[in-house]
Amino acid sequence: MMWADLFSSLSQNPYFSAGFGLFGVGAGAAILRKGLQGGVILFRRHLMITLEVPCRDKSYQWLLKWITLRGARKTQHLSVETSFLQNDNGQINTSFDFIPSIGKHLFQYRGNWIQVERTREQQTLDIQMGVPWESVTLTALGRNKQIYFEILEDARQLALQSTEGKTIMYTAMGAEWRPFGHPRRRRPTSSVVLDNGISQKIIADCQDFINNSSWYTQRGIPYRRGYLLYGPPGCGKSSFITALAGELQYGICLLNLSERGLTDDRLNHLLNAAPEQSIILLEDIDAAFVSRESSVTQKSAYDGLNRITFSGLLNCLDGVASTEARIVFMTTNYLERLDPALIRPGRIDLKEYIGHCTHFQLKEMFKKFYGPHENTKANEFADRVISFHHPVSPAQIQGFFMKHKSSCPQTVVNSCEEIWENVPN
Ligand code: ADP
Numbered sequence: 341m342m343w344a345d346l347f348s349s350l351s352q353n354p355y356f357s358a359g360f361g362l363f364g365v366g367a368g369a370a371i372l373r374k375g376l377q378g379g380v381i382l383f384r385r386h387l388m389i390t391l392e393v394p395c396r397d398k399s400y401q402w403l404l405k406w407i408t409l410r411g412a413r414k415t416q417h418l419s420v421e422t423s424f425l426q427n428d429n430g431q432i433n434t435s436f437d438f439i440p441s442i443g444k445h446l447f448q449y450r451g452n453w454i455q456v457e458r459t460r461e462q463q464t465l466d467i468q469m470g471v472p473w474e475s476v477t478l479t480a481l482g483r484n485k486q487i488y489f490e491i492l493e494d495a496r497q498l499a500l501q502s503t504e505g506k507t508i509m510y511t512a513m514g515a516e517w518r519p520f521g522h523p524r525r526r527r528p529t530s531s532v533v534l535d536n537g538i539s540q541k542i543i544a545d546c547q548d549f550i551n552n553s554s555w556y557t558q559r560g561i562p563y564r565r566g567y568l569l570y571g572p573p574g575c576g577k578s579s580f581i582t583a584l585a586g587e588l589q590y591g592i593c594l595l596n597l598s599e600r601g602l603t604d605d606r607l608n609h610l611l612n613a614a615p616e617q618s619i620i621l622l623e624d625i626d627a628a629f630v631s632r633e634s635s636v637t638q639k640s641a642y643d644g645l646n647r648i649t650f651s652g653l654l655n656c657l658d659g660v661a662s663t664e665a666r667i668v669f670m671t672t673n674y675l676e677r678l679d680p681a682l683i684r685p686g687r688i689d690l691k692e693y694i695g696h697c698t699h700f701q702l703k704e705m706f707k708k709f710y711g712p713h714e715n716t717k718a719n720e721f722a723d724r725v726i727s728f729h730h731p732v733s734p735a736q737i738q739g740f741f742m743k744h745k746s747s748c749p750q751t752v753v754n755s756c757e758e759i760w761e762n763v764p765n
Contacts, residue, residue: 388479391488395474396516399492403476406495407447407456452487455479507582508591510618512602515609517593517618526586532579533708533734536700538692539580542567545690546588550665564666566657566687568625570675571694574735577671580694581621590667591618597628597648604652611660611668625670626677628653650679657687696731699723705734709741710749717749724756732759 393400445456461473480487506523529539549565556563569577585592593614596602614620629650648656660666670688672678683691697705702722707714725732740759744752 387483388481389483389485389488390477390479392475392477399495400474400476402495402499403492406491406498407445407476409498449487449491452480452482454487507586508618510591510593510615512593512595512599512606512610515606515613517610517613517615519591524582527579527583529580529583529587531708532576532583533701533704534576534580534694535698538694542580542690542692543584543587546584546667549667550588553665562658562660562666563664564660564668565689566668566670568670568672568675568683568688568691569694570672570691572696572731572733573673574733575694575696576734577694578623581619581669581671585619588619589617591615593618593620595620595622597622597625597653600647602648604648604656607648607652608656608659611656614666616664620666620668622668622670624672625682626672626674650682654681654687657682696733697725697737699726701734702726702737705737705741706749706752709745710752714749717753721749721753721756724753725759728756728760730760736760 393403442458442460445458447454447456455478457477457479459475459477478488478491503523505526507526508519508523509521510517511520512518529543532539545567546565553563555561569580571577582592593610595607595610597607611620628648657668660668675683675691675693682688699722702725703718706718706721710717725737736759741752743758744755747755
């Protein structure tokens with residue numbers, strides 16, 4: 341009885357019933373909000389598909405470019421990306437690309453609306469590259485993941501188109517390989533004149549290696565091959581490797597072993613993580629260890645730290661394992677300075693001397709420059725140069741021909757002595 345009286349007096353109390361009403365409205369709103377949130381979560385979980393592409397992924401740059409070109413043309417919020425394009429004559433043009441800025445953008449792709457969200461974490465740095473962590477998230481309606489495969493494939497094709505006929509050079513940034521410089525126009529291997537048959541021999545060896553993966557897998561032999569080109573400077577070692585990469589449609593991963601901060605671990609990772617279809621090039625391999633010894637005598641505070649060790653390099657070379665053909669080229673001007681352990685078979689499978697000009701090379705270079713019909717003059721030129729008994733590099737011959745690019749072939753033959761002018765002995 342007492343309870344009934346209390347209830348009826350409270351319900352007639354205007355203050356109390358207003359509070360109760362307010363409480364009811366608040367609770368209702370909270371339930372609605374929760375319901376909506378749950379609905380959104382359910383909707384996202386079951387009726388939307390998202391794809392996150394972090395900046396560390398290979399497809400990140402492709403995707404940004406693709407979004408710029410294909411999708412988000414109409415967006416009004418942009419950030420700039422400046423690029424340099426090199427013409428065939430070497431002239432460099434600067435171009436500005438607008439890429440969607442950080443934030444959300446909406447565009448249509450094959451009849452589907454896609455939201456692109458580009459985010460950048462100010463607090464998180466990518467340790468390896470030292471840049472803010474970025475990612476792009478694509479969100480589309482529906483449950484069909486196929487659309488993302490199509491987008492990524494489209495983006496990849498677009499990226500490939502821009503490097504078609506070019507050789508991409510990669511450099512090591514942290515533990516990653518990043519393209520650097522402008523993709524270079526492929527140089528035909530025939531433009532690098534090596535002694536008779538050498539060029540063909542190396543190309544045939546590489547092609548044979550690339551085409552015979554099953555031979556290696558069946559025998560459990562690591563699918564890699566090491567090449568060493570040695571000889572004096574200016575004779576075409578680097579030029580030939582670049583041309584060879586073009587011929588094989590491979591990129592080049594250039595690694596400087598004397599670089600500070602290159603530890604055994606990093607080297608190991610880099611050698612194993614090199615992009616597919618690329619040649620790993622270790623230039624002046626002798627210098628890496630010589631320079632280290634001399635720096636040890638200077639007793640700098642960091643000596644011994646952050647450098648590769650010789651045994652580390654050997655281990656890394658032995659450990660390079662890949663289902664992809666792994667081609668490692670090394671060059672040196674001083675074969676005798678190399679430790680025999682480095683150049684034993686398995687680490688170096690083909691050694692080739694790329695030396696000063698032979699009669700054959702002089703003749704071929706002459707004909708390349710002044711025309712294939714100049715056979716007699718080319719012979720005469722080669723005879724004369726050889727008669728001086730002075731070694732001469734193809735780089736010197738190239739310089740000499742450039743000086744005489746409008747001279748008549750006879751004048752060129754007569755002026756041979758000039759080749760050794762201004763050459764330090
Ligand atoms: P290396 O790596 O042996 O020191 P490079 O490949 O750097 O020599 O050559 C230096 C320059 O000389 C390049 O511009 C290249 O075009 C030219 N050159 C060198 N060797 C040859 C060659 N065998 N045929 C044509 N050009 C050559």
